[in-house]
Amino acid sequence: MRELKFLLQKEFKQIFRNKGLLPLIFVVPFVQLLILPLAADYEVKNINISIVDQDHSSYSQHLISKITSSGYFKLAGYAPTFNEGFKQIENGQADLILEIPTGFERNLIRENQQKLFIAINAINGVKAGLGGNYLSQIISDYNSDIRVQWIRPGRFKEAPTIQLVSSNWFNPFMNYNYFMVPGILVVLVTMVGSYMCALNIVKEKEAGTIEQINVTPIKKYQFVLGKLIPFWIIGMMVFTIGLFIVARLVYGIVPVGSVLLLYGYLAIYLIALLGLGLLISTFAETQQQAMSVAYFFIMIFMLMSGLFTPLDGMPQWAYVIAKINPVTYFIDVVRMIILKGSDFSDLVYHFTIMTGFALVLNGLAIWNYRKTS
Amino acid sequence: MADVVLNNIVKTYNKGEVKAVNDVSFEVRKGELFGLIGADGAGKTSIFRILTTLLLPDSGTAYVDGCDVVKDYKTIRKKVGYMPGKFSLYQDLSVEENLHFFATVFDTTVAENYDLIKDIYVQLEPFKTRRAGKLSGGMKQKLALCCALIHRPNVLFLDEPTTGVDVVSRKEFWEMLKGLKQQGITILVSTPYMDEATLCERIALIQSGSMMMIDTPDQIIKKFPDKLYAVKANNMIRLQTELRNNSQIKSCYSFGDYHHITMENEQLTIDNLRASLQNEGLYNLEVKEITPTIEDCFMSLMNR
Known part of the structure; x- marks a missing residue:
């Protein structure tokens, strides 16, 4: 225990003296938490729309003003023909074309129905899907407006309609930040845990200091603990800064569930991740190798964790990978506790899995560490 | 029992492809300053790493201070x-912090063993708050020696401590080692510099993982089998070609200003040699008999 104390002292001295690492630990999380949620916002705004109005009636004018005033669309311009409008898509000026046919108003009144044509640039699938959706909504809204105008007071409705009323639970205003910020917080903690721990150990290998330590009475487990504990604490600190300073003060996110439970899970999660860092460090001989390997894992962890895309939409093989990714569980837990207020009984499954990760990753790391030295 | 004992140590790398240490046995007596002399890649570092329990030998046994390097590695490390x-x-970490750290790791304090490192540490004292990475080469060596000494070890292993250090610092370093020897510490030091060999009490000449000779420097020089001559002329490169082409010359190596030669038999006299070289058009000839250095011995052993 005495040795461990000195190792920890030394480790913290080195970390706090490292001018390159300190900002990485304490500033980068802030910046990332402030920038990333804004960039990862799925609410698509400013969709450029080009309108081919061949009717020029008061109805078509009304529709256009309804579209442009919705806030989602920006009028890229009017085009006389569809081909002209398509040129605007080709030039990248427009994402969508709405074609209003000749006699739109006349036929609508006379025949009680009319068709509109929408062409969407689908290079960006998300933008295309959402843009198409928004536009159909606006048009159907417009449609019911017209119906209301036409209904004569005192008469029965001509056709029964089903009206949908939805209520958004746990995130009533569908605030995208509520969903993203806790997830990004998880990714940050993951990086600190795996990268920094692995790099730190490999640095000692590179500098040869590990040899010098090996010729002292310091035992291997003491050395390993001396490396894991500081990064465990730093991981906790980064999470705390992110949760209580950035998430609360900037985004107004207040955990609904128990903060203690959240930290309990974080503690186990960090042990698992540090085990991964340790495992990487037993394979890598240089910091460059460690960095590349850690980067490979972080990329997969991030993209296949349900942070950006829901797991249910993944193909079976990807779903399996996501399920053996510790980040998936932590993101799930963070969202459950912060947004939904889940308690321990809801999270037993997650706790069991993460404890398993912690045991397996650390076990592998220690086994390989023994073997190599 | 001697402080360091090696019995038929073998170490190979790459699954037996590279033989780094080949059946090496030697002993270092208590309180001795023992030198391991050999070129780069001779296997010196492998021997050190086996003795300091960082590497397991393929076969053979080794003892340090009475402890087996494989079984009692924990005791040895203390x-x-x-x-x-x-x-x-x-x-x-700064000079002070490094020293303090290694002292605490060995469950001791700097103050407790200060007398041992005092002579060395006074030179470092003005830089004690400087980061170790910012020290000059010689200062780094001194700090490393202090850190290796801070727990008052019985045996000190120094692997090429003077490589890449300037002449003055090298001299100082050897003076320090002599001082430590007087404190009764057994020292095993390795070096690729032959001129440092004479500063050791006993030396082992090692080449390609095998021991060539183990003795005191004086004895090794005495065992030099032939008479050694130093030859100099106006054109040293041509002189070397001539000497090497001469079938009566056994060996010829260039040593600074001179070529050192040994002769196949004693029939060739200095005068004969001088005459034959003059015939080849070389002038300003200088031929004299000299006492061999360790380097001469090393070269002659290498070619046996």
């Missing part, structure tokens, strides 16, 4: 000091 060839202290 009793030896090791200074690797590469500077391996924490570059981002």
Whole structure:
């Protein structure tokens, strides 16, 4: 225990003296938490729309003003023909074309129905899907407006309609930040845990200091603990800064569930991740190798964790990978506790899995560490 | 029992392809300053790493201070000091912090053993708050020696401590080693510099993982089998070609201003040699008999 104390002292001295690492630990999380949620916002705004109005009636004018005033669309311009409008898509000026046919108003009144044509640039699938959706909504809204105008007071409705009323639970205003910020917080903690721990150990290998330590009475487990504990604490600190300073003060996110439970899970999660860092460090001989390997894992962890895309939409093989990714569980837990207020009984499954990760990753790391030295 | 004992140690790398240490046996007596002399890649570092329990030998046994390097590695680690060839202290910690750290790791304090390192540490004292990484080469060596000594080890292993250090610092370093020897510490030091060999009490000449000779420097020089001559002329390159082409010359190596030669038999006299070289058009000839150096011995052993 005495040795461990000195190792920890030394480790913290080195970390706090490292001018390159300190900002990485304490500033980068802030910046990332402030920038990333804004960039990862799925609410698509400013969709450029080009309108081919061949009717020029008061109805078509009304529709256009309804579209442009919705806030989602920006009028890229009017085009006389569809081909002209398509040129605007080709030039990248427009994402969508709405074609209003000749006699739109006349036929609508006379025949009680009319068709509109929408062409969407689908290079960006998300933008295309959402843009198409928004536009159909606006048009159907417009449609019911017209119906209301036409209904004569005192008469029965001509056709029964089903009206949908939805209520958004746990995130009533569908605030995208509520969903993203806790997830990004998880990714940050993951990086600190795996990268920094692995790099730190490999640095000692590179500098040869590990040899010098090996010729002292310091035992291997003491050395390993001396490396894991500081990064465990730093991981906790980064999470705390992110949760209580950035998430609360900037985004107004207040955990609904128990903060203690959240930290309990974080503690186990960090042990698992540090085990991964340790495992990487037993394979890598240089910091460059460690960095590349850690980067490979972080990329997969991030993209296949349900942070950006829901797991249910993944193909079976990807779903399996996501399920053996510790980040998936932590993101799930963070969202459950912060947004939904889940308690321990809801999270037993997650706790069991993460404890398993912690045991397996650390076990592998220690086994390989023994073997190599 | 001697402080360091090696019995038929073998170490190979790459699954037996590279033989780094080949059946090496030697002993270092208590309180001795023992030198391991050999070129780069001779296997010196492998021997050090086996003795400091960082590497397991393929076969053979070795004891340090009475403990087996394989079985009692934990005890050995408490009793030896090791200074690797590469500077391996924490570059981002200061001189003081490094020393303090290694003292605490061995469950001791700097103050407790200060007398042992005092002579060395006074030179470092003005820089004690400087980061170890920012020290000059000679200062780094001194700090590394202090750190290796801070727990008062019984045996000190110094792997090429003077490689890459200037002449003055090298001299100082050897003076320090002599001082430590007087404190009763057994020292095993390796060096690729032959001129440092004479500063050791006994030396082992090692080449390609095998021991060539183990003795005191004087004895090794005495065992030199032939008479050795130093030859000099106006054109040293041509002189070397001539000497090497002469079938009566056994060996010819260039040593600074002179070529050192040995002769196949004693029939060839200095005068004969002089005459034959003059015939080849070389002038300003100088031929004299000299006492061999360790380097001469090493070269002659290498070619046997």
